[in-house]
Amino acid sequence: xxxxxxxxxxxxxxxxxxxxxxxxxxxxxxxxxxxxxxxxxxxxxxxxxxxxxxxxxxxxxxxxxxxxxxxxxxxxxxxxxxxxxxxxxxxxxxxxxxxxxxxxxxxxxxxxxxxxxxxxxxxxxxxxxxxxxxxxxxxxxxxxxxxxxxxxxxxxxxxxxxxxxxxxxxxxxxxxxxxxxxxxxxxxxxxxxxxxxxxxxxxxxxxxxxxxxxxxxxxxxxxxxxxxxxxxxxxxxxxxxxxxxxxxxxxxxxx
Amino acid sequence: xxxxxxxxxxxxxxxxxxxxxxxxxxxxxxxxxxxxxxxxxxxxxxxxxxxxxxxxxxxxxxxxxxxxxxxxxxxxxxxxxxxxxxxxxxxxxxxxxxxxxxxxxxxxxxxxxxxxxxxxxxxxxxxxxxxxxxxxxxxxxxxxxxxxxxxxxxxxxxxxxxxxxxxxxxxxxxxxxxxxxxxxxxxxxxxxxxxxxxxxxxxxxxxxxxxxxxxxxxxxxxxxxxxxxxxxxxxxxxxxxxxxxxxxxxxxxx
Numbered sequence: 001x002x003x004x005x006x007x008x009x010x011x012x013x014x015x016x017x018x019x020x021x022x023x024x025x026x027x028x029x030x031x032x033x034x035x036x037x038x039x040x041x042x043x044x045x046x047x048x049x050x051x052x053x054x055x056x057x058x059x060x061x062x063x064x065x066x067x068x069x070x071x072x073x074x075x076x077x078x079x080x081x082x083x084x085x086x087x088x089x090x091x092x093x094x095x096x097x098x099x100x101x102x103x104x105x106x107x108x109x110x111x112x113x114x115x116x117x118x119x120x121x122x123x124x125x126x127x128x129x130x131x132x133x134x135x136x137x138x139x140x141x142x143x144x145x146x147x148x149x150x151x152x153x154x155x156x157x158x159x160x161x162x163x164x165x166x167x168x169x170x171x172x173x174x175x176x177x178x179x180x181x182x183x184x185x186x187x188x189x190x191x192x193x194x195x196x197x198x199x200x201x202x203x204x205x206x207x208x209x210x211x212x213x214x215x216x217x218x219x220x221x222x223x224x225x226x227x228x229x230x231x232x233x234x235x236x237x238x239x240x241x242x243x244x245x246x247x248x249x250x251x252x253x254x255x
Numbered sequence: 256x257x258x259x260x261x262x263x264x265x266x267x268x269x270x271x272x273x274x275x276x277x278x279x280x281x282x283x284x285x286x287x288x289x290x291x292x293x294x295x296x297x298x299x300x301x302x303x304x305x306x307x308x309x310x311x312x313x314x315x316x317x318x319x320x321x322x323x324x325x326x327x328x329x330x331x332x333x334x335x336x337x338x339x340x341x342x343x344x345x346x347x348x349x350x351x352x353x354x355x356x357x358x359x360x361x362x363x364x365x366x367x368x369x370x371x372x373x374x375x376x377x378x379x380x381x382x383x384x385x386x387x388x389x390x391x392x393x394x395x396x397x398x399x400x401x402x403x404x405x406x407x408x409x410x411x412x413x414x415x416x417x418x419x420x421x422x423x424x425x426x427x428x429x430x431x432x433x434x435x436x437x438x439x440x441x442x443x444x445x446x447x448x449x450x451x452x453x454x455x456x457x458x459x460x461x462x463x464x465x466x467x468x469x470x471x472x473x474x475x476x477x478x479x480x481x482x483x484x485x486x487x488x489x490x491x492x493x494x495x496x497x498x499x500x501x502x503x504x505x506x507x508x509x
Contacts, residue, residue, distance in 0.1 A: 241484035242485070255499055
């Protein structure tokens with residue numbers, strides 16, 4: 001008996017890092033899960049087989065959510081795979097490092113577009129495709145995985161922060177529009193979390209030599225954030241325990 | 256589900272009724288022993304204690320005014336004596352203000368409301384946080400209010416008190432992080448409590464708060480248990496990396 005028995009979730013970018021921990025946690029609470037991935041099929045298959053061992057359904061679907069037609073296909077195939085989707089976790093993303101962490105004034109329009117597409121347009125496309133059928137469910141949940149970048153607005157993170165801020169704007173607006181349909185929309189904003197993406201970033205910034213773990217001792221509570229820390233907040237927000245919570249943001253950064 | 260506080264002890268101010276009672280019971284269900292403070296309603300406190308004992312947990316009630324430092328010293332000493340280390344502090348005790356314009360507000364009222372929300376919170380943090388540093392983990396939760404966002408007219412004493420209480424929380428979070436203490440805020444909107452019922456009667460002439468279900472978020476008025484669930488989450492392993500945060504539990508701030 002889990003808190004999310006009978007629920008059906010789509011987690012974008014679910015094969016690795018934070019998304020993978022969210023998939024694992026939602027499934028362990030009883031949800032069936034569609035795991036979207038972009039490039040790493042092996043990682044997606046691994047977590048899918050973990051979910052199936054828990055006795056839950058798992059489907060993996062390859063799609064680049066930053067491409068509108070692929071996001072639309074992902075939504076349609078996800079609904080077909082599980083019959084319906086009542087939990088949507090917009091987690092897929094690319095880091096500012098992927099575009100070289102430019103200053104706002106030097107960022108190329110193409111690079112900026114890539115970030116906006118991956119975070120803001122993808123979230124909108126998936127909400128547009130998934131939310132209407134969610135209205136038929138007893139309860140629906142949309143969770144955006146944002147970032148503290150949309151609060152700190154640090155230098156060389158401006159284009160990434162803009163994309164996350166736009167994504168959060170989708171969440172806050174959607175929360176108001178869909179409350180009457182018993183759909184909850186919330187945001188989880190991670191700080192530095194031990195993932196491949198974060199390691200790339202701190203290496204790029206020259207903050208570590210070999211491993212992100214060099215930062216652990218000076219981090220809040222003497223450790224980095226773990227993907228499981230994010231999954232804990234996502235699971236809470238989707239549960240009965242949070243049935244009066246919508247339009248909120250929880251920052252999981254140890255600060 | 257890892258919303259577990261097994262083996263811990265919690266002190267909840269204003270824990271005999273309403274939101275505080277629900278928090279006391281929620282934390283007891285998740286595994287904690289409980290100390291509650293109450294000011295006047297001894298019978299309600301005894302009933303809450305009995306309900307927690309029925310769950311197989313230790314429960315103690317201490318009478319006192321949190322605005323009074325000596326009362327706090329006496330209550331905290333007794334609680335530490337009765338329960339040992341206290342690693343969870345819930346600053347929940349509060350009173351509403353009278354609904355006057357600022358120009359009509361008696362300075363005495365401001366001092367009284369701030370005394371309970373702000374000095375009371377500081378008194379209990381001052382007395383309980385130092386021993387909490389030795390615990391494996393500590394949690395301080397402020398029960399604030401959406402008033403800190405709306406800052407509506409005719410609510411100055413309450414708005415001032417809750418804003419200052421939140422300032423203590425955000426500061427304490429930074430100061431005590433190195434001691435493995437988390438400090439977070441839960442901000443309720445309208446909740447079905449004695450205070451909530453009085454509020455809607457006074458401001459909107461509503462006799463039965465449940466008449467408001469239909470126009471409320473998710474077609475129901477918020478229940479004390481909704482607040483308790485958020486508090487237990489913050490104290491749990493699921494929120495181990497969460498501090499300095501404020502979560503409004505009000506069905507959305509709109």
